[in-house]
Amino acid sequence: MTTAALGLGTYRTRPSALNDIVTRTAADPTTAWIDTAPNYLEGQAQSLLAPALATHPIPLSTKVGFLTDQAAKDAVSAGVLTAGEARRGHCLSTSYVRWQCARNRTELGRDRLDLVFAHNPEHTAGDPHQALLNAFTALEGEVAAGTLAAYGVASWDGFETGRLNIPALHRLAGEAAGTEQHHLRAIQLPVSLVTATALAQALGGMGPIAQAAGLGWQVFASAPLFGGELPQLATRELTTLLNPNLTVPQACLLAAASCPGVTRILLSASTPAHWAEAEAALQRLAVPVATLRKVLDVLAAA
Template sequence: MKQFQRQLDALERRAERKDEPAEPDEPIIRGPSRETILGHATRAGTERLAGRFGANTCGFYRESQGLFISSLGIGTYHGAMTRNTDDNYADSIHAALRGGINLIDTSLSYRSQRSERAVARALRRFLECDEGRRDEVVICSKGGYLVPDAMREGTFDRDDVAGGCHCMAPGFLADQIERSRNNLEIGTIDVYYLHNPEEQLRWVSEAEFLNRIRRSFAQLEDAVEKGFIRSYGMATWDGFLGGGLSLSTLAGIASELAGDGHHFRFIQLPVNLSRQQARTIPTQQGSCVLDVAAELGITAIASATISQGRLASGLSARIARLLPELETDAARSIQFTRSTPGITAALVGMRQAAHVAENLRISRATPLDAASHARIEDALFGEAEQL
């Protein structure tokens, strides 16, 4: 139909998206189709990996949702859409897996599907060259944003699209999950997030939003039943931090659809040295979102750990003194976030293997106890008051 209405009129002229400017895209060079990697992360598999690396680490793995998850995960958001960046990501993810990081975060929209394909390359290398196994790795992806050349006509109506860029229609999500599985070359995605669903609240009423959530959750529960995903969640920016999302309401919808055994088990949100609202501000009917997540049995993963590099340098001498065992500001930022009570893992985007090696030093540092973490929070509050 006129090339799907010219890709929905060039995604409604990109819908004023604020993604980083990209270099001119280089074509993706695809090799021959590969056999799908079957299986998914399991307790036995992730415990096996933690056992291989655990002797050289200090509290690096946390048990959550029946899995052992590294408290540092690798993200794949930024970077040019070029073959060089593809290669760098594949090398970095492979280095992360070889170093004991078993949490990988990506999205269909990241670098227009190229990041997912880089994950596939790294995973195959880990399995074929390092005797790694699929059940040792927790692979997370996301859907929600319209991606050029990654939409199928008939899976959604134009009225399902919010702001020209975001969709949660059941047929659309089914198609996006299938595309992500194909890009990742895996049979099952361990965690599938709705990507920034709060985007829709700018365009539709709360009642319509919750109706769309109900239909999307039903689709995601169906995807679990079919073995396409293992669990689902929401990857948000400000959604749980005053952006209109109620975690207890969302968990209630999941319970209504699938009972106590529902699979809405993960959230992702920004937590770092300059963004502590998830722990300190009661945005959830009088409670902080991390407290609510813990009460509901929902795992919280931190994004923006080093704030896209802004917290990798320039921290105050006072913060450095409170983390004397760490050599770099990037490590101090990671240590603070992964030690935040209620956070299972801290994501850091790494597209250079050297950065992976540097950041993996955190695995040998004991996570902060609650008192030490609170002292840093107090120091940060004091610094903010002086500004």
């Protein structure tokens, strides 16, 4: 059993360290991946990444959905959004998704995007399924135009609350594409020893991770260290159960990377040293399912 690959998340990465970490990420071209969004790092993440990406053409995922203040103003000026829509701060309309994809390409310096996630559709003002149908229609159009390879859905709690589910996403993508041969190929959701619902379900072959994996989709695990808080919450005893030769952060990261069905762990490393520590952790053998179940039982009893 192998662990998930490591990908660079840019939600919390320090701008001053970004170039060095991208260089480190690019060292292994077989696994290199960057995940970003137009609203990360106060709206500067994509522009800050562009110079490093020009040197290191790493595959990446970005997002559509949340509006920065500047994007909202520009979208209204372009006639893509009304002032009322812009004030909501989140939109997945067909016209906006097309506009934001073009803006993402410009900011990242890419003619073609590898993967675009519809970002937190549970935040939409109306029915998230209708919003996703609109977004998927736009994204299928981007694929047809040759400016996008594939798309996905990134959610914080949509799968856990039941507002989103894999069969419905599969159906909506087929409706948008007009065929079951659609280009919805990934989901992103939090997976950690704290946000453990999806992890626990996956250990039993159930839930969104197992269902997505069954369709051959990629599964991106976000917040594996729960925003950096998990190492302070975990005990040395827990770490020993997972792997006694690892530090607490490494053991917690390995646990998430060992979840069956997860294909990539996204880590917002603050320094190249933190990235190297994470790489070392994921080179270990995956934690057995029985051990992961025991760890979750210990946490549930705490």
